Amino acid sequence: MPHATAHHLFSKRPTGRRRVESLLTNFFRLTSYLVILSAGYIFANIAYHGSKAVFTTQAPYINVAFLTQKPQTLHVYEPRVAYQSIQATRVEILKLKTQRRQLGSNDKLSAKSLTTAIQALEIKVEALDIERKAGRLLYSDSDYRKLARSPSEADYVYNNYAYSGGGIGPAIVGTCLLVAGSISIALTLGVLCAIYLSEYSRPGRTLQLIRLSILNLSGVPSIVFGLFGFGMFVLFFGWGVSMLAGWLTLAIMALPVIITASEESMRAIPKGFREGSLALGASKWTSIRSNVLPYALPGILTSSIMGIARVAGETAPIMFTAAFALRDQLPWQGLDKPTDFFFQGVMALPYHIYVVSSKIPQNEYTRNMQYGAAFVFLFIVGFFALSSIILRIKIRKKYSW
Amino acid sequence: MSQTSPLAPNDPSASQQTIIEIRNFDFAYGDSQALFDINMDIKEKEVTAFIGPSGCGKSTFLRCFNRMNDLIDIARIKAGEIKISGINIYDDDVDVIELRKHVGMVFQKSNPFPKSIYDNIAYGPRIQGVKEKGALDQVVEECLRGAALWDEVKDRLNESALGMSGGQQQRLCIARALAVRPKILLMDEPCSALDPIATAKVEELIHQLKKDYTIIIVTHSMQQAARLSDRTAFFYLGKLIEFGNTDQIFMNPNDPQTEAYVSGRFG
Numbered sequence: 001m002p003h004a005t006a007h008h009l010f011s012k013r014p015t016g017r018r019r020v021e022s023l024l025t026n027f028f029r030l031t032s033y034l035v036i037l038s039a040g041y042i043f044a045n046i047a048y049h050g051s052k053a054v055f056t057t058q059a060p061y062i063n064v065a066f067l068t069q070k071p072q073t074l075h076v077y078e079p080r081v082a083y084q085s086i087q088a089t090r091v092e093i094l095k096l097k098t099q100r101r102q103l104g105s106n107d108k109l110s111a112k113s114l115t116t117a118i119q120a121l122e123i124k125v126e127a128l129d130i131e132r133k134a135g136r137l138l139y140s141d142s143d144y145r146k147l148a149r150s151p152s153e154a155d156y157v158y159n160n161y162a163y164s165g166g167g168i169g170p171a172i173v174g175t176c177l178l179v180a181g182s183i184s185i186a187l188t189l190g191v192l193c194a195i196y197l198s199e200y201s202r203p204g205r206t207l208q209l210i211r212l213s214i215l216n217l218s219g220v221p222s223i224v225f226g227l228f229g230f231g232m233f234v235l236f237f238g239w240g241v242s243m244l245a246g247w248l249t250l251a252i253m254a255l256p257v258i259i260t261a262s263e264e265s266m267r268a269i270p271k272g273f274r275e276g277s278l279a280l281g282a283s284k285w286t287s288i289r290s291n292v293l294p295y296a297l298p299g300i301l302t303s304s305i306m307g308i309a310r311v312a313g314e315t316a317p318i319m320f321t322a323a324f325a326l327r328d329q330l331p332w333q334g335l336d337k338p339t340d341f342f343f344q345g346v347m348a349l350p351y352h353i354y355v356v357s358s359k360i361p362q363n364e365y366t367r368n369m370q371y372g373a374a375f376v377f378l379f380i381v382g383f384f385a386l387s388s389i390i391l392r393i394k395i396r397k398k399y400s401w
Numbered sequence: 402m403s404q405t406s407p408l409a410p411n412d413p414s415a416s417q418q419t420i421i422e423i424r425n426f427d428f429a430y431g432d433s434q435a436l437f438d439i440n441m442d443i444k445e446k447e448v449t450a451f452i453g454p455s456g457c458g459k460s461t462f463l464r465c466f467n468r469m470n471d472l473i474d475i476a477r478i479k480a481g482e483i484k485i486s487g488i489n490i491y492d493d494d495v496d497v498i499e500l501r502k503h504v505g506m507v508f509q510k511s512n513p514f515p516k517s518i519y520d521n522i523a524y525g526p527r528i529q530g531v532k533e534k535g536a537l538d539q540v541v542e543e544c545l546r547g548a549a550l551w552d553e554v555k556d557r558l559n560e561s562a563l564g565m566s567g568g569q570q571q572r573l574c575i576a577r578a579l580a581v582r583p584k585i586l587l588m589d590e591p592c593s594a595l596d597p598i599a600t601a602k603v604e605e606l607i608h609q610l611k612k613d614y615t616i617i618i619v620t621h622s623m624q625q626a627a628r629l630s631d632r633t634a635f636f637y638l639g640k641l642i643e644f645g646n647t648d649q650i651f652m653n654p655n656d657p658q659t660e661a662y663v664s665g666r667f668g
Contacts (some may be wrong), residue, residue: 277524399516
């Protein structure tokens with residue numbers, strides 16, 4: 001029991017306002033935990049399922065084929081005995097379930113015995129499934145063609161599944177190229193633009209209009225950027241579905257974020273640094289180059305992280321401009337002349353995930369591909385972002401005030 | 402150069418050369434006029450103090466000497482001229498960069514760059530194209546000695562200037578300004594953020610610099626103006642009320658407003 005003390009001047013009194021406040025605090029807390037929990041669940045889910053595709057149980061523990069090979073058709077041979085007894089047991093389960101449904105609500109006793117029977121059969125299916133998985137033979141297309149003799153039809157049931165074999169090598173390469181290229185273009189243009197807006201332009205109605213339009217640009221749906229890029233670069237400039245068209249489309253999409261964030265970070269540099277260097281006889285550009293840009297760099301890098309996050313994950317803009325659903329060759333293979341490099345379509349992870357999860361029949365083998373691709377994709381975006389963050393921390397350490 | 406300005410103080414040191422002449426100077430921010438018809442002669446190698454209550458235009462006026470007000474869009478000269486060594490600095494053919502090399506400035510809030518002490522001093526020479534390490538080393542040492550800072554920092558030239566104390570930072574800014582070898586030093590309330598000991602050091606430094614530089618200092622502290630300056634100008638509401646020998650301004654002001662201000666009755 002808390003001992004009761006006499007009320008004094010500052011003693012706590014339960015008031016309505018205090019109750020409302022503690023309620024609000026808990027509400028905020030709950031909301032944040034909910035958000036974190038959902039995000040955590042999504043990541044954990046992708047990581048769990050994806051790691052099955054990416055990692056293996058034997059050394060080198062990483063599924064190199066998955067990361068380097070191109071997507072292929074998967075040829076599956078399942079042991080006929082196990083396969084057929086699974087089918088038969090499933091039919092039996094279905095039958096029992098139908099019976100149970102027809103029983104009606106009075107006969108609780110026989111319903112219960114049916115349920116036990118179904119459960120027993122399901123356990124049997126699981127056991128058979130393990131046997132099937134242990135006994136099955138999986139061949140990617142290239143391996144399949146190399147087979148001297150295919151397994152006998154008597155022992156195995158044969159099936160094939162598109163896009164379920166091989167790996168996502170070209171998509172990884174394509175995504176890295178698309179992100180690197182578009183971010184370099186967007187950073188160059190964006191920083192130049194931000195320098196002009198924050199350092200040179202005169203405040204006024206025109207500047208406000210420009211700012212407003214940049215802000216509006218960031219609200220445009222990505223599919224619109226995709227259509228714009230398709231109309232402008234693919235058709236009008238006649239570049240076809242090409243990496244360059246994808247770069248520019250993605251760059252335009254990332255520009256608003258980069259311009260806004262870079263401009264903000266340049267504005268945040270104290271006026272004293274500019275005045276200090278101007279008073280020492282520096283020209284405007286010298287003062288910007290030596291006393292604004294270096295200190296604004298962390299902010300600019302942050303903006304690039306946001307740009308990367310926006311650009312890397314987009315499917316819509318590259319769907320029409322740069323992405324192929326399937327391409328056998330890596331971007332540097334089979335080029336007639338060096339400039340062809342820019343005018344070829346590439347595979348990209350987001351588009352690949354879209355294709356394998358909605359454009360082909362779903363089965364247990366495509367699932368592996370989807371999660372694996374998503375996992376690798378998260379990893380790549382994380383890597384790009386992390387390197388920017390590390391760079392930012394390094395620079396911030398060098399220039400802090 | 403006019404030696405017989407109506408506002409030139411009548412004192413024995415009048416033999417000093419006039420380096421800055423201000424004639425009928427009107428200055429405005431947009432529609433609001435900040436300075437009204439200022440006439441003044443500033444002598445070479447003297448300390449001239451600008452005093453006056455906040456908002457009287459003394460800092461604005463100071464920033465006209467190296468055209469720092471160019472950075473403000475709405476700032477404009479309405480009439481008059483400022484001549485430094487006989488050249489109107491608002492002429493079209495004046496290169497602001499050259500002017501600012503000639504007229505250094507120290508700001509109210511010390512603004513060392515977030516770089517090393519060495520790089521701070523070397524900034525000015527470097528942007529003028531000095532690259533040799535030897536020459537830069539020499540300038541850095543010279544300027545740090547000039548700002549009476551050398552002994553305190555000679556062992557940590559490569560450390561960040563932001564690790565220094567407030568007073569050291571302000572003296573570093575003075576040293577940095579010296580590195581471009583100006584003739585005139587403008588100081589905008591250089592001690593307003595410093596403690597008394599640091600203030601004393603900066604004041605001592607200003608005293609020494611007087612031998613080689615013409616110094617114009619804006620200050621809120623009348624004691625400081627009295628201690629430091631040879632001549633004092635009192636501003637009020639954008640007008641130059643009185644300009645004369647410091648002793649005369651503080652002991653025997655001609656204008657009743659000046660008297661009221663220096664005796665602490667308003668401001």
